[in-house]
Amino acid sequence: MSRASQDKPIRILVVEDDDGDAILVEAMLEDAGAAVILSRARTIDEALTMLDVDCVLLDLGLPDAHGVSGVLRIHETPAPPALVVFTGMTGSDLGIEAVAAGAQDYLVKQEVGPDLLIRAVRYAVQRRLSDEQERTIYRNTVRAHETARLERALLPTPALVDPHLAVHVGYLPGGDGLLGGDFYDVVERADGTVAAVIGDVAGHGPAEAALGATLRTAWRTLVLAETPDEAILPLVERVMVIERSKPETFTTLCQLVLSADRRSADLYLAGHHAPILLGAQATTIEPTARGRALGIPLDTSWHAQRLEFEDTWWLMLYTDGLLEATVLDRAPVARDLRDGPVTLHLPRPRIGLDGLLEAVSAEYLLGTDGLTERILRRVHDLHGGRLVDDAAVLILGWPGLIDGDAVRRSSTLADSAEWR
Numbered sequence: 001m002s003r004a005s006q007d008k009p010i011r012i013l014v015v016e017d018d019d020g021d022a023i024l025v026e027a028m029l030e031d032a033g034a035a036v037i038l039s040r041a042r043t044i045d046e047a048l049t050m051l052d053v054d055c056v057l058l059d060l061g062l063p064d065a066h067g068v069s070g071v072l073r074i075h076e077t078p079a080p081p082a083l084v085v086f087t088g089m090t091g092s093d094l095g096i097e098a099v100a101a102g103a104q105d106y107l108v109k110q111e112v113g114p115d116l117l118i119r120a121v122r123y124a125v126q127r128r129l130s131d132e133q134e135r136t137i138y139r140n141t142v143r144a145h146e147t148a149r150l151e152r153a154l155l156p157t158p159a160l161v162d163p164h165l166a167v168h169v170g171y172l173p174g175g176d177g178l179l180g181g182d183f184y185d186v187v188e189r190a191d192g193t194v195a196a197v198i199g200d201v202a203g204h205g206p207a208e209a210a211l212g213a214t215l216r217t218a219w220r221t222l223v224l225a226e227t228p229d230e231a232i233l234p235l236v237e238r239v240m241v242i243e244r245s246k247p248e249t250f251t252t253l254c255q256l257v258l259s260a261d262r263r264s265a266d267l268y269l270a271g272h273h274a275p276i277l278l279g280a281q282a283t284t285i286e287p288t289a290r291g292r293a294l295g296i297p298l299d300t301s302w303h304a305q306r307l308e309f310e311d312t313w314w315l316m317l318y319t320d321g322l323l324e325a326t327v328l329d330r331a332p333v334a335r336d337l338r339d340g341p342v343t344l345h346l347p348r349p350r351i352g353l354d355g356l357l358e359a360v361s362a363e364y365l366l367g368t369d370g371l372t373e374r375i376l377r378r379v380h381d382l383h384g385g386r387l388v389d390d391a392a393v394l395i396l397g398w399p400g401l402i403d404g405d406a407v408r409r410s411s412t413l414a415d416s417a418e419w420r
Contacts, residue, residue, distance in 0.1 A: 011053040032118040164262075202251065251270070254267070254273070264306060268302050269289065
């Protein structure tokens with residue numbers, strides 16, 4: 001048995017109105033020992049309904065197509081197969097025109113034998129696969145560049161002057177591969193106060209990511225314009241209502257404004273989780289003035305909750321992707337039922353707030369250097385892979401000194417090649 005006959009059969013559609021030439025093609029493929037599955041169409045209109053093949057052998061002289069018009073019609077279909085022009089028409093420029101119109105090869109019937117024909121078909125199929133792979137790589141590259149542009153808009157470099165305030169930021173994309181609307185920012189104003197924000201646009205995809213980038217930019221602009229703290233969220237909401245693509249889209253947000261002496265802060269919660277005060281036993285700030293999420297049509301406003309700090313403190317703001325991660329190693333549970341014993345595979349539990357506090361405490365005890373990355377990695381490992389939802393982390397520390405050294409600032413885009 002020849003090697004060709006052992007290969008996976010090549011599905012070939014012969015588009016030929018002449019019965020004799022169609023029989024000739026079949027005979028040559030048989031003489032070549034090729035493993036093929038042949039089908040036949042007599043017109044281009046008929047062929048367009050039969051393109052679920054690996055390769056089309058196309059004659060250029062058909063009742064409903066002449067010259068390269070048939071090549072163009074097949075090539076313009078959504079996912080055209082490999083195409084080899086196999087015709088009795090000759091001409092010095094006809095082959096060039098056919099290839100330019102989308103064919104992978106051009107053969108003249110009178111000049112072709114069995115081996116040349118099957119080789120041309122195989123090469124055409126391979127070239128078609130290579131072309132599709134190149135297009136896929138190009139599309140993925142373009143998508144990666146666009147994602148990076150959105151990530152830069154969502155996850156900026158903090159604008160800080162204070163050399164003693166530590167800022168650690170990190171981001172972990174979700175498992176669906178689509179960029180979400182999680183965003184954060186930190187800005188120091190001329191009076192020494194520092195405003196920080198973390199937010200999460202509901203949903204995933206380019207529209208949500210673009211909206212998140214827009215809201216972050218609007219927030220930073222308002223902060224730099226010395227807008228009163230209590231007026232920032234209403235204005236950001238106005239931007240969101242105008243810019244959102246769907247009326248049901250909403251955004252949760254946490255805004256923190258540190259005093260110039262770093263001894264207190266005003267906390268604004270818009271449907272978002274309260275920050276975590278880091279320590280050997282991490283605890284959640286108990287919210288007393290939680291407000292609605294941005295975009296929810298309720299006639300309520302947002303009020304500040306005053307926080308008082310010790311001489312040294314570390315505070316973590318985060319999005320709910322960390323809470324929605326699940327624990328990988330839940331063992332099956334055996335139960336005796338009326339019909340006999342069964343094994344129940346229960347749903348994996350969420351890490352939840354208690355699990356997150358435990359993970360954060362464990363990492364904080366190891367030091368604050370690279371803290372966000374270590375927290376994200378621990379949650380990632382507990383989940384056993386990419387998280388269900390995006391997760392963003394923003395940690396502020398005062399004073400941000402490590403073993404007497406100057407403040408260190410870190411950022412990480414987790415799940416990147418460098419992070420892995």
